[in-house]
Amino acid sequence: MGFTHIYTGDGKGKSTASIGILIRALGAGMSVYLGQFFKDECQNDINFLLKVKSVLESNQLLTVKQFDIGKKSLDSLDQSSIVAVIEGFEDLKKALKSGLYDLVIADEINILINLGIISEEEVIKVIEDNKKTEFVLTGRCAKQSVINKANLVSEIVKIKHYCDDGIIPRCGFEF
Secondary structure, three states: OOOEEEEEOOOOOHHHHHHHHHHHHHHOOOOEEEEEEOOOOOOHHHHHHHHHHHHOOOOOOEEEEEEOOOOOOHHHOOHHHHHHHHHHHHHHHHHHHHOOOOEEEEEOHHHHHHHOOOOHHHHHHHHHHOOOOEEEEEOOOOOHHHHHHOOEEEEOOOOOOHHHHOOOOOOOOOO
8 A cells, every 4th residue: 555645844854854765665675766846956865866776676766856947946937847847747647657666756746736836636636546656745835635635744843944044055964
């Protein structure tokens, strides 16, 4: 049975929690698909995962994809970025249905739902149709309708963050 996890909230650690599950799954000999939105190639966790690919068992898959939004401002999304995100969501759905993966992660997808780029109804349908694969959704402001369909929901709450005091994000800790 495939469970759906949601990691949401305004605190730091939603994507990191999903990477933790990914590491556990790989350690157990499972195959994983990670699709990221609102990230760019300058992510050290991704650099590490690409190195890990070389030591996986021959029957394991690790697929890492980043869909063309990067760290663009939400106000500056252009049509090509929106098309790339929609195509990325279609790729993610194929990964879920393929039977190749034990775990599929949709990192930062909740933001796309809130922007209306991907409809919450479509995500709910994906959750309802998924019977076998563990499915993880991350991002702030998860919609209540999507939360209601999940099996596990964690809200990560910011109490305090040094970036609020003007500290710039640091390599190895924030990216």
